[in-house]
Amino acid sequence: MNQAHDGIGDLARTADDIDTDPTVEEALPDTGRIDVEPQEDAAELVDELARETEAPGVSVARMLIVLDIDGTVLLEDESLSPGVVEAVAHAQDAGHEVMIATGRSWEGTRGILRVLELAPEYVVCSNGAVVLKRVDAEELIYERWHVETFDPSEVLTLLREHLPQARYLVELPDGVRLYTEYLEDWNLVHARRVPFEELGRQRVCRVVVVSPEQDEQDYLELVRDIGLHEVSYAVGWTAWLDIAPQGVDKSTGLERVRAELGIEAENVLVIGDGRNDVGMFRWALEHGGRAVAMEQGPQEVRDAAGETTGSVQAGGVAAVLRAL
DSSP: OOGGGTTSSOOOOOHHHHHTOHHHHHHSOOTTOOOOOOHHHHHHHHHHHHHHTSOTTOOOOOOEEEEOSBTTTBOTTSOBOTTHHHHHHHHHHTTOEEEEBOSSOSTTTHHHHHHHTOOOSEEEEGGGTEEEEEEETTTTEEEEEEEOOBOOHHHHHHHHHHOTTOEEEEEOTTSOEEESSOOTTSOOTTEEEOOGGGGGSSOBSEEEEEOTTOOHHHHHHHHHHHTOOSEEEEEOTTSOEEEEETTOSHHHHHHHHHHHHTOOGGGEEEEEOSGGGHHHHHHHHHTTOEEEEOTTSOHHHHHHHSEEOOOTTTTHHHHHHHTO
């Protein structure tokens, strides 16, 4: 859906306005004369003319721009997608609210906000089960504003029967995480290793399962075979299974944020690459917003979005934000 571009970045002056603008006249050749500029100078001239001919005082609707992290703003090696920091700043300078919605815990998200130079009013973590609200932008201090939980004991028992060698992690309502075995690519700050039996003794925000022998298709077949009906689940881009409370995904947390910020639903733009983004794609589209998938995402994810940008390696997010 492309209608969210209306009124953003358009050159809104009439020909008469341009004729009488001395700044523009200085940049143009005399009547009847053609100036040939080097390619780099020509690009700068186009940018300058666009800036000079923007109509002052044009009211642009404030947008809620939601970015996934892994595979969207970060490559698999944890490096940033090209141009994303500058593009985020561009969107914020235009008055839009740019935020993160991720499957990561807060501990795995805070550092990404810092490198993005971003301190949004709200952050959605743990696939929607945790919504945090900003307390201090400078220090990136956030409080847990809304938390969803469930009893994981039955799910853990089922999973352990089918994946006895897997590594398991749960996130508690206060943000503490408990895990069974170390994984190199897990951020385990404020996490504690415990026996498997301890994972299911209290309510949790989510369960994460990683089994080195399983790929994405294996997880999808496992979920279908064992029937995880009382929870929500998503298969992550590095082939792990992420389980949340029933009915909870990124969209549920985002709807709370959108309502709190008072941003109209049709002014929502969400960008992601994975199966755990499909819920927020559907939410945005159903309410007249935009959903954009990264080019490298699975076909079913791209189909759910309706729009596709370039890959994370090619700077797909920056391309979308720069076009606003």
